[in-house]
Amino acid sequence: MVDCGAFQGRRQEADEKNRTWDGTESSVSATVLTHAHFDHCGLLPLLCKKGYKGNIYSTAATRDLANLILMDSAKIQDRDAEYLRKQAARKGEKFTWEPLYREADVIAAMEQFVTVSYKRPIFVSRDAEVTFYDAGHILGSSLARFSVTREGGGTIDIGFSGDLGRKNKPIIRDPSLIPPVDYLVLESTYGDRLHEPADDILNRLAQIAGHAVKHGGKLIIPAFAVERTQDLVFYLHLLSDQKRIQNVPIFVDSPMAVSATAIFKLHPECYDEETRNAFTKHHANPFGFNNLTFIENVEASKKLNDLTGPAIIISSSGMCEAGRILHHLAHTIADPKNIVLIVGFMAKDTLGRKIRDRERQIKILGETYIRRAEVEEIGALSSHADYNEIWEYVSGLDLKRLKKIFLVHGEHEAQAHLQEFLLGKGVQAVDIVKRGETYELN
Ligand SMILES: [Zn+2]
Numbered sequence: 526m527v528d529c530g531a532f533q534g535r536r537q538e539a540d541e542k543n544r545t546w547d548g549t550e551s552s553v554s555a556t557v558l559t560h561a562h563f564d565h566c567g568l569l570p571l572l573c574k575k576g577y578k579g580n581i582y583s584t585a586a587t588r589d590l591a592n593l594i595l596m597d598s599a600k601i602q603d604r605d606a607e608y609l610r611k612q613a614a615r616k617g618e619k620f621t622w623e624p625l626y627r628e629a630d631v632i633a634a635m636e637q638f639v640t641v642s643y644k645r646p647i648f649v650s651r652d653a654e655v656t657f658y659d660a661g662h663i664l665g666s667s668l669a670r671f672s673v674t675r676e677g678g679g680t681i682d683i684g685f686s687g688d689l690g691r692k693n694k695p696i697i698r699d700p701s702l703i704p705p706v707d708y709l710v711l712e713s714t715y716g717d718r719l720h721e722p723a724d725d726i727l728n729r730l731a732q733i734a735g736h737a738v739k740h741g742g743k744l745i746i747p748a749f750a751v752e753r754t755q756d757l758v759f760y761l762h763l764l765s766d767q768k769r770i771q772n773v774p775i776f777v778d779s780p781m782a783v784s785a786t787a788i789f790k791l792h793p794e795c796y797d798e799e800t801r802n803a804f805t806k807h808h809a810n811p812f813g814f815n816n817l818t819f820i821e822n823v824e825a826s827k828k829l830n831d832l833t834g835p836a837i838i839i840s841s842s843g844m845c846e847a848g849r850i851l852h853h854l855a856h857t858i859a860d861p862k863n864i865v866l867i868v869g870f871m872a873k874d875t876l877g878r879k880i881r882d883r884e885r886q887i888k889i890l891g892e893t894y895i896r897r898a899e900v901e902e903i904g905a906l907s908s909h910a911d912y913n914e915i916w917e918y919v920s921g922l923d924l925k926r927l928k929k930i931f932l933v934h935g936e937h938e939a940q941a942h943l944q945e946f947l948l949g950k951g952v953q954a955v956d957i958v959k960r961g962e963t964y965e966l967n
Contacts, residue, residue: 526553527669527685527710531567531598531625535874543568543625548575555649558583559687560666561590561751563598570595570626573634582649584657585640586665586792590751593784595631601847603627642794643667643701661690661700662908663752664788664795670703681966682706688714688934689910689918693723695759696789696811698797700910705923708966710958713935714909716943721905730760731769733866733901738771738835742862745898747850747877749843750781752908753869755789755812757839762814776829778820778849779841786812786819830856843869845876854880855889863898868906912946919947929954931964 532542546568558566558581569581569591583591602624613620641647646656652674657667671683684706692699737744748754754777764770777783789812793804803809813819820826826849829838840850854876857863871877879887880900887896910918919930930952932940944955956964 526556528559528565528687529556529568529572530562530564533564533567534872543571546571548572548577553577553579555579555653556581557649557655557669557685558587558591559669559685560660560663561587561594562663562688563594565687566591566595567598568625570599570630570634573637574626574630577637579637580639580649581634581637582639582641582647582655584643584665584667584795586788586795587667588635588638588640588665589788589791590663590665590785592631592635593781593788594751595634596628597781599624599626599628599631646672656703658703659698659701660687661692661694661697662688663690664697664755664792666690666697668700668703670706681708683966684709684922686711688712688908689915690908691720691723691910691914694908695756696797696800697795700918702918702921705926707926707928708931709919709922709927709929710931710933711915711919712909713915713932713940713943715907715911716915716932716935716939716946717912717941718939719911719913720907721903723905726903726905727760727764727769729901729903729905731764733864733903734761734764734770734773734837737837737862737864738773740862741835742860742864742898743832743835743857744837744864744866745850745853745857746837746839746866746868747843747845747854748782748839748841748868750779750841751785753843753906754779754782754839754841755786756906757868758786758813758817759811761817761837762811765814765816771835772816773835773837774832775817775837775839776820777817777839778826778829778853779839780821781841782839783819783821826852829853843877844871845880851876851890854887855892855894858887858889858896858898859894861897861899865898865900867900867902870907912943915943916947916950919952920950924951924953927953929956932957 532539606624610620643657646654648654654672656670660666660668668687669685672680674680684703689712690700734744800811803811838853840853842848865880867881871881883900887894940957947955
């Protein structure tokens with residue numbers, strides 16, 4: 526099995542899907558995890574809880590980040606259960622909802638991990654060998670290349686893209702090309718979209734931060750705790766070194782981002798050359814600098830509300846659905862001096878989406894605010910390849926040998942567009958994978 530993610534989306538629908546997942550544990554002999562995002566690892570504790578006893582193979586950084594993300598999920602599920610139980614009790618209703626898994630289940634799943642470095646082939650069963658290659662998506666992320674022994678001799682080689690990242694992302698290396706394969710299972714998140722050029726990121730960030738500072742305002746950036754926050758810190762560090770942003774206090778206010786950054790520090794084997802040099806030659810720390818403060822405890826977080834004068838605050842959650850970002854937004858959104866900067870995908874029906882759509886009336890924690898703060902967006906920070914970047918990667922493979930591409934991990938329009946696009950470029954066959962369907966490889 527490759528990846529074992531949780532469904533995300535509307536709460537009830539996602540919960541239903543995750544809960545009724547059949548758990549293919551009886552037929553799975555080994556599990557390979559491409560990276561630590563929740564939609565790739567979120568059901569691993571449930572898999573193990575249902576009786577899976579085999580190994581879970583991943584890079585070391587992926588294991589560490591998965592641990593952080595799964596523990597966080599178990600905690601949130603526990604808190605939700607507690608809250609819903611109290612609500613039901615108040616209404617005199619019967620309450621049966623249980624978390625999918627608890628912290629103890631996460632720890633048990635962690636015991637089944639076997640970590641492997643990039644480009645170190647390992648047999649995950651008698652006839653299947655796996656090698657991880659850089660995916661350039663988040664720390665530890667990989668493409669997994671399987672080499673499966675045929676009954677009559679020889680091998681069938683299959684590539685799994687996991688989530689395909691992008692060139693020139695800060696900290697981590699670019700996606701690296703896997704050796705030729707017969708089949709490729711390919712993600713398609715942005716199969717119908719093109720990103721803004723990445724060169725603009727620094728200019729835009731400098732300009733937006735400069736604007737907020739000049740007016741004595743705050744720049745509020747909702748960001749995911751893993752990868753996006755560290756990328757932002759990296760860029761702000763660069764701008765600060767180049768004296769392109771004024772000397773204002775910068776805060777990363779998210780306990781999870783603090784833990785994630787500690788994991789980033791522990792895995793220099795995942796860094797690109799630039800970040801490695803910063804560490805080894807200049808002994809600089811790309812994850813922290815003078816005017817940057819990481820905030821872990823609640824008291825210090827609350828104190829930020831009393832802060833007068835300009836500041837930059839990065840906080841989670843990424844889509845503004847929960848967490849400390851809500852308090853920062855509540856305190857700043859009505860003041861025209863301030864700017865909210867959107868740097869990531871905002872799903873439908875989230876508070877983040879409403880802000881991105883520049884709605885006037887914004888409801889935060891039960892209260893309605895008139896939004897006067899400006900809203901800016903930098904789209905180029907995405908961690909997924911767009912369709913041109915996907916093609917750039919795929920075209921590096923041996924297309925004569927590549928029999929078929931299977932598209933996964935995308936919404937229908939994106940997949941339909943990517944299918945046509947790849948066929949137009951001369952790929953022999955492209956299938957959009959149907960859930961529950963079996964495909965024969967030969
Ligand atoms: Zn991902």
